[in-house]
Amino acid sequence: MKNTYFSNRQYVIIGVFLLAGIIFIFRLFYIQVIDKSYSLSANNNVLRYVTQYPGRGLIYDRKGRLLVYNEAVYDLMVTPNQVKNIDTMELCRLIGIDYDGFLERIEKARVYSPYKASPFEKQISKETYGYLEEKLYKFQGFYVQPRTMRQYPKPIAAHTLGYIGEATQGVLDKDPYYKSGDYIGISGMEKSYEKELRGQKGMKIRMVDVFNREMGSFQNGKYDTTAVMGQDLYTSLDADLQAYGELLMKGKRGSIVAIDPATGEILAFLSSPTYDPNLLIGRTRGENYLKLNEDPIKPLLNRAIMGQYPPGSTFKIVNDLIGLQEGTLTPGTYYSCQGPETSPIKCTHHHVSPLDLKEAIKQSCNPYHWQVFRAILQKHSYGSIKNAYDVWYRHVKSMGLGEKFGSDLPFELNGNIPPSSRYDKMYGKGHWNAMTVRSLSIGQGEILLTPVQLANLAAIIANRGFYYTPHLVRYIGKKGNTIPRFQEKHVTTIDRKNYEIIAEAMFQVVEHGTAAWYKLDSIPMCGKTGTAQNPHGRDHSLFIAFAPKDNPKIAISVIVENAGFGATWAVPIASLMIEKYLTGKVKRKDVEQRMIDFNLLSVK
DSSP states (O other), rough: HHHHHHHHHHHHHHHHEEEEEHHHHHHHHHIIIIOOOOHHHHHHGGEEEEEEHHHHHOETTTTTTTEEEEEEEEEEOGGGGOOOOOEEEEEHHHHHHHHHHHHHHHHHHHOOSSSOOOEEEEEOHHHHHHHHHHHHSSTTTTTEEEEEEOOOOOOOHHHOOOOOEEEEEEHHOOOOTTTOOOEOOOOOOHHHHHHHHOOBEEEEEEEEEESSEEEEEEGGGGTOOOOOOOOOEESSHHHHHHHHHHHHHTTTOOOEEEEEEEEEEEEEEEEESOOOOOGGTTTTTTHHHHHHHHHHOOOTTHHHOOOBBBOOOGHHHHHHHHHHHHHHHOTTOOOOOOOOOOOOOOOSOOOOOSHHHHHHHHHOOOOHHHHHHHHHHGGGGSSSSHHHHHHHHHHHHHTTTTSSSOOSSSTTOOBBBBHHHHHHHHHHHTTTTTTHHHGGGTOOOOBOHHHHHHHHHHHEEEEEEEEEEBBBEEESTTTHHHHHHHHOOOOOSHHHHHHHHHHHHHHHHHSSTTGGGGGGGOOEEEEEEEEEOTSSSSSSEEEEEEESSOOOEEEEEETTTTTTOTTTTTTHHHHHHHHHHHHHHSHHHHHHHHHOOOGGGGGG
């Protein structure tokens, strides 16, 4: 029995060893044949993982002309713990830095990680790379990472196109797609359409020898992934019109926004002073940005969406529309130019009195429009000043005034249309009236609008009561691939018949009124001048317009800061822009040259 017991135990022990051996054999087979992660890990010290950065999508204007494209550049990468026995002075000479710059870059890379590659010198030109490539084998721990840089064939639309820059730590923490050294859209369309433009990164695994020389792809590229280029953007901008507007606004502060009323597509979108977008690319980007940012004329500020201005007399037609809609005003309503003896608002023009509505708009009569506004707020059926004001407020907001459009315009500001609660807080409930808020009748006081809101107001009147969200991109990826939310029609609370009355009056403004000096012979244009009071200096010159009167093709707002009357600067600039867009040329060379030559920035 004893021998039998030990014999059985022997078989158990042998079985255990056999089972363990089988397990080990299977595990080794799995590691060496099936699972390559251990093989890759073991080869990490002789493999280089090179990110393949995709080209960002190209950007075109409405006629298919290229506005933004890509050019190859190279980042010199470094892995600090691999840097040994190199000729630092030769490397510095090749890439154009000094020895202190070398030490600073190495330390920054070491702080990031001694074992991982990070950028040592970014955006090296292809010419510099040509010299460097021949001698790169001398610099152990260094290699070159290809990527692309934006280029602008026309130095226009800097604020609209935007620029790219290195992703901040905040971006890296929020979005795992981005790694240190990646670039991201910072402003303009580059920011709004970052996900569409950026594409998808790829990866190449390269074998290198002890001299830092590439020996080919790892396993014939089996584990490589291909970068996918970003989608192209087809914008609504007209490059010629944009460039012309920037020429007219040279030496001036302000903005021009032009819209196709039928679609909401932005034809020109400029802020002045502007800058050459090519300044914010390449190795001098940081230096140039600091100069632009410190410039007292603020060329980086996008006034078209961030400028908030009192609309002045351009707002009078808004009150007229509300009065017509609410029945407190008719085309035959007459008011005295002088107004009541106690009128707080006096007329700045000399014309026949009393006036009807069209004549009051044509001559931009302040007392008339104060009484239009007062009649709205004193309508008895509303019951109280608050109720009347809330009706007025609802109509104004329906026109997209005083709020963001939620479009593809980054950093857009609201402007300001004060709600009744603002005045309840300022004066106490029931302790304010039409006289308290009288400045709103002529577009002053607390009202602030952005240039894009004013251009959209012109588009609403051109359309006789509706608008499409102003936007910059027509198609993404390919022509015909539209953005659905930009196809939605927004209808205001004012009836079409009332817009017809105002459109006719605006036509008279250009034909015989405050803008008559710059009417176009062959194009019926409708407009409204404005002179906005500026507590910090000279008044601002404003003008909104659309043309032709029937079946309009362009709606526009022009603001020239500290320029005085609307008819002096904003009107001629707008009329030239309209003439250029609708006819393709400008006949009034004397007007054009005067606008181009005069530098308002030099006027104190």
